[in-house]
Amino acid sequence: MSRAITFVDPLAPRGYSGAPGQLEGLGGTEATLVRVCEGLSSRLQIMVRQRMRPDRADWWSGxxxxxxxxxRPFPEAPGTIVVVNSWKVALKLARLHPASRVIVWQHVFPGRHNRALAPDLAAAGIEVLCxxxxxxxxxxxxxGGGPAPAIGHVCNPIDDALAPDDTPRDPDLLLFASSPHKGLGQVLERFEMLQAEWPRLRLAIADPGYLAWPVGRMPARVLPLGRLRQPELIGWMRRAACLFYPQGQFAETFGLVIxxxxxxxxxxxxxxxxGANDEVASTAAQCIDSSDPDALRRAVAGWRDAARRPSEIRVRPEFRFSQVLASWVDLLVPGAATRPSITPVPSPERFTTWQEISTPTTPAPAANPTRSQAISATR
Structure with a gap:
C-alpha cells in the first residue's frame, strides 16, 4: 500500500494551513487536522485537500x-484517504479510489439523514474514526440495527508541554472559552445567579469568532475577550479559578479546551x-448536575477555595500529543494498524440524540486505554 496519505476537508469555510495566521477564526477541527498532519509528515507523505482552496499545491511544515x-482520482494516488465529517464525500472517494483505504474522521454528531448511509459505508469498507x-x-x-461501518476512536491532542506554573489564580475569575452557540446563554444565566452570593465574581469570555450567535442580555462583570491567540488563552486558563461551562444544551464530541x-x-x-465531559475531565468532581443551583454553588465554592492553593488538577496523559500521534501512526502506517472492527450495537429505536436527553446520565467510567485500544472498537 502507498505511504501517501490524503486528508480531505470538504466543509471548511476557507482554505487553511499551519502557516502563521491561517487558522485564525477557524475551530478546533481545523487546528487538530493541521497538528496531526504535521506530526505525521516525518513518517508519511501527507497531502491535505480542501474544497475552498485553489488547486495549486502549497507546502508548510512538510x-x-x-x-x-x-x-477524478487524486494524482498522489494515496494508500489511505481520511475525510473530515462527510459520509457522502467518503463514498465518492471510495468509488474513485477502489484500492485505497477510506476513513471518515468524525468530529461532530452526524444528523439523522446519515443513518441511511451507514450500510453503504459498511459495503464500501469505509471506517469511521471518532x-x-x-x-x-x-x-x-x-x-445500530443493520450493517454498520467499522467504528473506532483516537482522541484529539493537546500540547505535550502544557503544565501548571506559578501564575497566581484569581478566586473571583471564571472563564468561558468556547463559541457562544455552545450553551453560552445558559452559562450567563447561571453566572448571574452566582453573583448573588459572590458579587465580585467575573466571567471572562474568549470567543474563537467563527460563528455569530445571539445569547441575550449580558450580566454585569462579564469581560468579553474576543478571539485570543493560543498562548493568550492559556494565560487566562492559568489565572482563572475554573473553566466555567455549566450548560446542558451542547454536547462536545471531545472538548479540547477542557x-x-x-x-x-x-x-x-x-x-x-x-457528550465527552466525563471522559475528558480528569476528576469526577468537575462534572455535576449544573441545573441544580446548590450543586453549582458548591462546585464553584470549592474551586474558588482551591484557587488559593497550588492546583492538584492534571490532564489525562492519553490526550498528550505524543500519545495521540503514536495512535495515528499505528492506524496509518502499513502493517502497524489495528483496524476498528464492527461491533453489535442497540437498535435505532433506542437511540436518542444528546439534545433529546432532558436529564443527562453518567456513562460508565473509562479505564485509561492502551494505544491499540484507543484505535480499536469497544467490544
Whole structure:
C-alpha cells in the first residue's frame, strides 16, 4: 500500500494551513487536522485537500495543501484517504479510489439523514474514526440495527508541554472559552445567579469568532475577550479559578479546551453525562448536575477555595500529543494498524440524540486505554 496519505476537508469555510495566521477564526477541527498532519509528515507523505482552496499545491511544515476535485482520482494516488465529517464525500472517494483505504474522521454528531448511509459505508469498507470513546459509543448506537461501518476512536491532542506554573489564580475569575452557540446563554444565566452570593465574581469570555450567535442580555462583570491567540488563552486558563461551562444544551464530541485547562491546572465546571465531559475531565468532581443551583454553588465554592492553593488538577496523559500521534501512526502506517472492527450495537429505536436527553446520565467510567485500544472498537 502507498505511504501517501490524503486528508480531505470538504466543509471548511476557507482554505487553511499551519502557516502563521491561517487558522485564525477557524475551530478546533481545523487546528487538530493541521497538528496531526504535521506530526505525521516525518513518517508519511501527507497531502491535505480542501474544497475552498485553489488547486495549486502549497507546502508548510512538510505537509502539502491543495484543492479538492471530486470528479477524478487524486494524482498522489494515496494508500489511505481520511475525510473530515462527510459520509457522502467518503463514498465518492471510495468509488474513485477502489484500492485505497477510506476513513471518515468524525468530529461532530452526524444528523439523522446519515443513518441511511451507514450500510453503504459498511459495503464500501469505509471506517469511521471518532474523537473520543464516548463519541464512538454514541455513534454505534446511532447506526445500530443493520450493517454498520467499522467504528473506532483516537482522541484529539493537546500540547505535550502544557503544565501548571506559578501564575497566581484569581478566586473571583471564571472563564468561558468556547463559541457562544455552545450553551453560552445558559452559562450567563447561571453566572448571574452566582453573583448573588459572590458579587465580585467575573466571567471572562474568549470567543474563537467563527460563528455569530445571539445569547441575550449580558450580566454585569462579564469581560468579553474576543478571539485570543493560543498562548493568550492559556494565560487566562492559568489565572482563572475554573473553566466555567455549566450548560446542558451542547454536547462536545471531545472538548479540547477542557483538556487544555486541566493540563495547566485549571479545573472545569461541567454538566455530568453530557457528550465527552466525563471522559475528558480528569476528576469526577468537575462534572455535576449544573441545573441544580446548590450543586453549582458548591462546585464553584470549592474551586474558588482551591484557587488559593497550588492546583492538584492534571490532564489525562492519553490526550498528550505524543500519545495521540503514536495512535495515528499505528492506524496509518502499513502493517502497524489495528483496524476498528464492527461491533453489535442497540437498535435505532433506542437511540436518542444528546439534545433529546432532558436529564443527562453518567456513562460508565473509562479505564485509561492502551494505544491499540484507543484505535480499536469497544467490544
Amino acid at each position: 505537509v502539502g495543501y491543495a484543492g479538492l476535485d471530486l470528479k 474523537v473520543s470513546r464516548s463519541h464512538a459509543e454514541w455513534l454505534r448506537r446511532f447506526v 483538556a487544555e485547562a486541566n493540563a495547566v491546572g485549571c479545573p472545569a465546571v461541567l454538566q455530568r453525562g453530557l
